[in-house]
Amino acid sequence: MTPTFTLHRGDSLTVLQSLPDHSVDAVIADPPYNSGGRTGNERRSTSARGKYVSGDAQHDLPDFAGDNRDQRAYLVWLSLILIECLRITRPGGHLLVFSDWRQAPVTADALQVGGWLWQGTVVWHKPVSRPMRGGFKAAAEYIQWGSNGPFDRTPELYLPGVFSASQPSGRQRRHITQKPVDGLLAELVKVCPEGGTVLDPFAGSGSTGVAAVSSGRHFVGIELTEHYHQVAHDRLTDAQRSVAR
Amino acid sequence: MTPTFTLHRGDSLTVLQSLPDHSVDAVIADPPYNSGGRTGNERRSTSARGKYVSGDAQHDLPDFAGDNRDQRAYLVWLSLILIECLRITRPGGHLLVFSDWRQAPVTADALQVGGWLWQGTVVWHKPVSRPMRGGFKAAAEYIQWGSNGPFDRTPELYLPGVFSASQPSGRQRRHITQKPVDGLLAELVKVCPEGGTVLDPFAGSGSTGVAAVSSGRHFVGIELTEHYHQVAHDRLTDAQRSVAR
DNA sequence: CAACTCTGTGAATCTTCAG
DNA sequence: CCTGAAGATTCACAGAGTT
Secondary structure, X not given: OOOOEEEEEOOHHHHHHOOOOOOEEEEEEOXXXXXXXXXXXXXXXXXXXXXXXXXXXXXOOOOOOOOOOOHHHHHHXXXXXXXXXXHHEEEEEEEEEEEOOOOHHHHHHHHXXXXXXXXXXXXXXXXXXXXXXXXXXXXXXXXXXXXXXXXXXXXXXXXXXXXXXXXXXXXXXXXXXOXXXXXXXXXXXXXXXXXXXXXXXXXXXXXXXXXXXXXXXXXXXXXXXXXXXXXXXXXXXXXXXXXXX | OOOOEEEEEOOHHHXXXXXXXXXXXXXXXXXXXXXXXXXXXXXXXXXXXXXXXXXXXXXOOOOOOOOOOOHHHHHHHHHHHHHHHHXXXXXXXEEEXXXXXXXXXHXXXXXXXXXXXXXXXXXXXXXXXXXXXXXXXXXXXXXXXXXXXXXXXXXXXXXXXXEEOOOOOHHHOOOOOOOOHHHHHHHHHHHOOOOOEEEEOOOOOOHHHHHHHHOOOEEEEEEOOHHHHHHHHHHHHHHHHHHHO
């Protein structure tokens, strides 16, 4: 059976409220990090591009929305999102939320405020990253892991706690903060049983969906930006075709 | 010139209060984690051995003290420690605090409450760790990195953000939560310039001191337990002798 | 085909400058 | 003095191209 996918376009919180109870097995979320948002002072307000793209970067990827909250607002907003995700997820289902080092603590808080059981922190090690003179470079992102009540320990599934993988580059790259499928997302979707459904409330260019569909899982995604909604749709259609073949 | 070391025996907070202002260049602290201490309910109350030692472990290492606070108390207590450390550290000096995944957020909070500038999170990847059925294994510990005001960016020092190293085992192992010198502590002490002084308020078996002294840094350590105070003293004396040779 | 060179890049961070 | 925008700086590593 070919895995199916649904791509909603709209505000994440609004669309989540329309989804039925216990309709997915796992949630994988990559919210806008609002990095540098420790204080209003440090937060550069205008756009994501200015924050995440080097001045001389050759690519010309479009901007994305929703990256301008301060840390208190981020906690409240993310908590509301995760409360809805809990309702939509079946008991025993998993939650994975990406963050950078600045937002890791507040993300763990939001996960627990949202009613999830905090199960641990998974590390995404990025071997290619900028050096830092006089100290340690920021070479990792963090994935907070939670479950809707106790999770099922019967499956023969043993996942590592640290993943090492590089961001897609060149023509492979469709989104500023795109995550790699091989070595990362393809592993993470394994917390959803085959034939189950994965939800991504911030689908972006759809990498999570590609990982899900390519490995026999259904996918439900939400994306606000029209451009990325279209990109995700195209990539998912391709992935689905590859599986069917 | 042979690096010197001083080992105080006593309660960390009390001894710290007796140390002079701006007398060290870097603080590397490995406080008792109080793991499982998110809630009183989850915390196993009796001793560190029950928490950190597998039932079938062959070794017979002594217990250590101070591992029975709940999370609110841990925040307050660690903040007080780090406030004192800030006073003792010269402006521009570095702070590194170990934690497991449960305590990572509260450790980042305590660091900032203590007046340090939070600079990032360093990952200690432990490749050999217990597998976790049905999910991700806990294969990492976290090191919160701070500085006393802006840190010096002139030294030609470029450190990675993720370190991979295994816990000492067998006869090498002198403490339940001992950290490896090679591949971890030997790298971390580099945030202190050669000829400078490293402070460890929870010296344990003295691994941080061994890394410091072996690489030409002076060391000040504090340890409460008589047994570990003696172990650390012996290991440091050996390390000093090796350098002098 | 393996080994090597070369070029491009980066969820970054700091400094400078204008308002 | 405080705030925000723009420009400069950094080097380990991936990946393409070449010997």
